[in-house]
Amino acid sequence: MFSLGDLYKQVIIDHTKTPRNFGKLEPCSHDAEGFNPLCGDQLHVYLQINDDNIIEDVKFEGQGCSISTASASLMTENLKGKSIDEFKHMFNAFHEMATADMDTPPDEETLGKLAVLAGVKEFPSRIKCATLCWHTVKSAIEDAGEPARTE
Amino acid sequence: MNIQEIRKDFPILHQEVFGHPLVYLDNAATTQKPQCVIDTIRHYYEKDNSNIHRGVHSLSERATKDYEATRETIRGFFNAKSTKEVIFTRGTTESINLVASSWGGANIGKDDEILITHMEHHSNIVPWQMLCERTGAKLKVIPMNEAGELDLVAYAELLNERTKLVGVVHMSNALGTINPIADMIQQAHQVGAKVLVDGAQAAAHIPTDIQALDIDFYATSAHKMYGPTGVGVLIAKEALLNAMPPYQGGGDMILMVTFEKTQYNALPHKFEAGTPNIAGVIGFGAALKYIQNIGFDAIMQREKELLNYATKKAQAFAGLKQIGIAKDKACVLSFVLDGVHPHDLGTILDHEGVAIRAGHHCAMPVMQFYKVPATARASFSIYNTEAEVDALFEALEKARNMFA
Numbered sequence: 001m002f003s004l005g006d007l008y009k010q011v012i013i014d015h016t017k018t019p020r021n022f023g024k025l026e027p028c029s030h031d032a033e034g035f036n037p038l039c040g041d042q043l044h045v046y047l048q049i050n051d052d053n054i055i056e057d058v059k060f061e062g063q064g065c066s067i068s069t070a071s072a073s074l075m076t077e078n079l080k081g082k083s084i085d086e087f088k089h090m091f092n093a094f095h096e097m098a099t100a101d102m103d104t105p106p107d108e109e110t111l112g113k114l115a116v117l118a119g120v121k122e123f124p125s126r127i128k129c130a131t132l133c134w135h136t137v138k139s140a141i142e143d144a145g146e147p148a149r150t151e
Numbered sequence: 152m153n154i155q156e157i158r159k160d161f162p163i164l165h166q167e168v169f170g171h172p173l174v175y176l177d178n179a180a181t182t183q184k185p186q187c188v189i190d191t192i193r194h195y196y197e198k199d200n201s202n203i204h205r206g207v208h209s210l211s212e213r214a215t216k217d218y219e220a221t222r223e224t225i226r227g228f229f230n231a232k233s234t235k236e237v238i239f240t241r242g243t244t245e246s247i248n249l250v251a252s253s254w255g256g257a258n259i260g261k262d263d264e265i266l267i268t269h270m271e272h273h274s275n276i277v278p279w280q281m282l283c284e285r286t287g288a289k290l291k292v293i294p295m296n297e298a299g300e301l302d303l304v305a306y307a308e309l310l311n312e313r314t315k316l317v318g319v320v321h322m323s324n325a326l327g328t329i330n331p332i333a334d335m336i337q338q339a340h341q342v343g344a345k346v347l348v349d350g351a352q353a354a355a356h357i358p359t360d361i362q363a364l365d366i367d368f369y370a371t372s373a374h375k376m377y378g379p380t381g382v383g384v385l386i387a388k389e390a391l392l393n394a395m396p397p398y399q400g401g402g403d404m405i406l407m408v409t410f411e412k413t414q415y416n417a418l419p420h421k422f423e424a425g426t427p428n429i430a431g432v433i434g435f436g437a438a439l440k441y442i443q444n445i446g447f448d449a450i451m452q453r454e455k456e457l458l459n460y461a462t463k464k465a466q467a468f469a470g471l472k473q474i475g476i477a478k479d480k481a482c483v484l485s486f487v488l489d490g491v492h493p494h495d496l497g498t499i500l501d502h503e504g505v506a507i508r509a510g511h512h513c514a515m516p517v518m519q520f521y522k523v524p525a526t527a528r529a530s531f532s533i534y535n536t537e538a539e540v541d542a543l544f545e546a547l548e549k550a551r552n553m554f555a
Binding site: 008066 | 491
């Protein structure tokens with residue numbers, strides 16, 4: 001049986017209470033909004049991407065549950081200095097981790113500290129909370145023009 | 152009223168979730184089903200399953216008889232004038248869409264106004280918005296105060312000769328507020344407006360006398376009244392229904408079809424195209440009889456007791472802010488807790504066996520009013536106990552400690 005501790009690890013509680021890189025990034029080259037219509041999570045991500053396609057800086061603001069806030073906070077910490085190709089690789093690894101079979105271990109080499117969120121796959125109704133920020137960055141980079149959604 | 156006896160009627164309550172006894176406090180979303188409802192549906196499929204209104208064989212006659220008997224049960228339950236006024240639908244949402252589409256399409260024009268309240272469920276907002284988009288009519292909103300009560304002074308000012316319809320929820324699913332519909336209907340009728348009452352949340356908790364209240368359109372759902380999902384009812388005045396065009400075309404709603412012309416069936420069948428949810432309707436009837444056997448006096452007294460007990464605990468719980476503290480309210484405790492998002496509360500409580508709802512409760516404008524993204528909502532029913540309320544607050548304590 002899953003325990004709550006699998007989801008609410010100390011690192012997650014810590015990032016919920018003091019989210020890193022929280023606020024608006026001005027100026028920024030890319031930004032996008034994301035919604036999770038199911039639970040009302042709402043966030044805005046800002047990215048500064050240079051001519052070499054490197055994410056120089058990334059910040060987020062908005063309101064959401066512990067999982068969505070901690071996931072966004074951890075993501076921003078891990079995206080700084082990464083290239084867009086690296087982001088895409090991480091996006092896929094994160095998505096895989098959040099939705100894979102229980103027995104599949106996360107790709108820790110790619111995800112590093114982000115693997116702490118692996119517990120969400122045991123909580124189907126919370127997976128979208130964890131993936132929202134990733135979808136939002138993807139939509140910012142792709143300049144989709146429409147808010148990212150988890151639905 | 153013996154709660155332990157009532158609990159025995161609901162088989163689903165007797166299970167464990169994550170090693171804890173289930174504490175089901177999501178009754179505003181849907182209520183659980185008593186054994187008599189489950190048995191009625193099972194009996195229908197095991198003994199009587201057949202199509203209604205068309206077979207001459209015994210099974211069809213039995214199914215038709217039980218289906219139509221439910222129409223009479225519903226008529227009596229809500230004191231409608233005639234079974235011709237009782238239309239079966241898929242639920243409250245479809246009932247409202249039927250009125251917006253059929254009555255609205257025939258009666259609403261460019262300069263007309265439709266008046267709804269700030270605490271409507273999306274199902275009593277969106278169909279009217281869609282109608283306004285089609286016709287150019289204006290949608291106006293009756294405001295509410297911090298307690299979650301409608302501003303009746305503003306209501307009186309908003310009403311005018313252009314107001315064609317007032318849509319009001321009898322009891323708010325997000326706040327628990329019971330609205331003063333008797334007065335509101337009277338005032339609406341004075342300017343010639345029709346009134347649609349959304350009874351989805353109220354119908355299992357407060358008696359509703361459609362004739363005494365002079366309700367034009369009344370919509371509700373079986374599944375919030377201990378009945379099955381996917382079935383509900385529209386009750387409307389016969390003269391209005393007669394003047395309305397059909398909502399959907401198909402079988403059962405016709406008398407005669409040629410390629411040149413179709414003659415529509417009489418009420419109520421004119422609005423019941425296609426094979427309906429027969430088992431659902433018959434199960435709905437069993438659910439209403441279950442409520443009638445307990446009686447609204449006992450139900451209201453008991454649910455008030457339990458809400459008072461829960462409200463006292465909520466007031467004493469540090470960091471908890473109730474959303475919706477109307478003087479007249481029933482069995483809904485909506486709240487936010489400092490430092491813990493409602494969505495996290497939902498997950499943490501679930502692991503203690505306590506089922507609550509976290510989210511916008513399909514009433515986003517209510518969330519916007521209180522400037523919260525979501526609330527946690529515990530909603531009570533006849534089978535809930537004080538011990539279950541205690542379990543709720545013990546679980547909330549754990550959640551608070553986790554994020555402390």
